[in-house]
Amino acid sequence: MPTNFIEIRSADAELLDSELRSLCARSGAEAVVLLDLSGAVLSFHRIPEAIDVLMFSALLASNFAATEELSKKLGVTDFRVIFHEGKKQNLYFDKVSEESVLVVLFKDSNALGRVRLFCEKSIPELARAVAAITKGAEAAAAITQGRDAAGSIREIVESLKIPRGGD
């Protein structure tokens, strides 16, 4: 479950950044984004300036979530990979952990096999880094007891002034 807020220490941020850089170079990708399933960006590399990264990652996350839901309807239990095939550019999604997805943007001239291979090689390292971040976030969430654990609806909770049973 996406946590309330994410704190990334500079060491983790550097680790993610260098991992994404190396993935980008080795796979010949145009850009890579690592995002939380709630739509927050954990790290990104070479996203074109014209693209609003926050909006882009929110769309990527919702697209992944919708497709995951679709896969459940088909009886798939361990959903991981989506591939969007465009005319000139493609997108490859690979689930890193329960809470994060790696998305690679690559040109049509690049091979999907190459992208997939290097993604698979990078994922264990990324998963470790994400786990460290999540652990930190959980600890932070525990400190701020009283806030709702379901962070995605924190705003909802905040907007409520009436105690339970006030219906």
Place this chain on the structure above:
Amino acid sequence: MEATIDIRTADGNVNILLDDAQVGAIREVLVDLCLSTMAEFSMLIDAAGRVVAQGGEVAAFDSEAIAALAAGDLATTRQLARMLGEPEFALLFQHEKQKNLFMTAVENDAILIVVFDVETTFGALRLRIRRSISQLQQILHQARKNTVVALASASDATRRTIEEKEEEHEGETAKVEASAATPAAGQAATAAQTGLPEQLAMDVRKAVAWFEGFKGWEVMFKDEVAFMRNSLSRNRPEEVENVRMTLVRTRARLTEQKRLLEAKFRMVQSLYQQFLSALHAVMLKAWTAEVVDRAMKAAFAGAGAKFNMINAGAQKKPDGGWVLEFGAIGKQMVLMCHAREMNYQDGVGELLRQLNASLMALSAFLAENARLREELIQSWGRVFHHYAEGLKTLDLESEALELFRPLVRPGQMPKA
């Protein structure tokens, strides 16, 4: 043309009408695709998430749910494509051990979905799919042409009917006025006396008659309708331009309001259907199906004493789940708006109040149990966030948030 199925755009407008033969041809293409590629299942859906035709192992899949989810998925995929400057993305998800799915837009509003297992190689499937897509495109192009012709003749027929009715109506009005006034004055009581040019007078009369049939809109455009109605009998030549402008503006605003209402109604439909499904799933973890059904019925019946829209629309599916049948809900809402002289936007507000009341009553039970409460908050939170942008745009956010009210314990209130 005898249309049996229509293809709709994402906002619900009919785009293509298909007759039996065309639906049959589409089904043939889909079945053929499944047979030649060993794909398990294929389906053509429209952008509104409705199934047009399907082939393969139809019974093995919940095609309606898949269609609804796939249409939503393709909408976000399109947005992604637009962001990256791509005309369209085809979507493929893969699972090495279980099932794969391929989804692509055939026409603007028609989407092809193919489900295949690990035995089928995607390379071969892709080639075969291209052929099927071009076959489907041919059928849909032809259907689109036929639709344009059919709609044009239908609108002609409607126009003729309206004109005939108007003539009758004018005749009756003239008779009534003639009997009320002296014979000389009666003869003068013709359309020319409105002081409006003939065409404008006819348009205004049509507009007023239309509003009389749709009370919800009449309430919303009360002043405009009253002004137009009066202009017919006042005979003030200096008002002509004013009347013309009012008519044009009212038409434009009406179109805008209709679109807004439709968008709101659809948003409420998909959001609350998912809220209900999530709630049902969590309830089943706590009680037997029988108890859950009884609770559901009681909550729906308690949604409102008069014009209970939820009770009119909530139905139990054969598979045990509950659906909100929005066709029936919409009818009930229109009835309520007519009876109470409410505008339709307020009608949607009342609908939301009733939906919230019944779902809140149900969720209040679950809130007693910490684990179930948490589960419900999380699944509703997910659904809500999925729709958050749209809800904000349509000003529906606060009503949807109401639903979370009984789920929050005082101790959990964050400090402002």
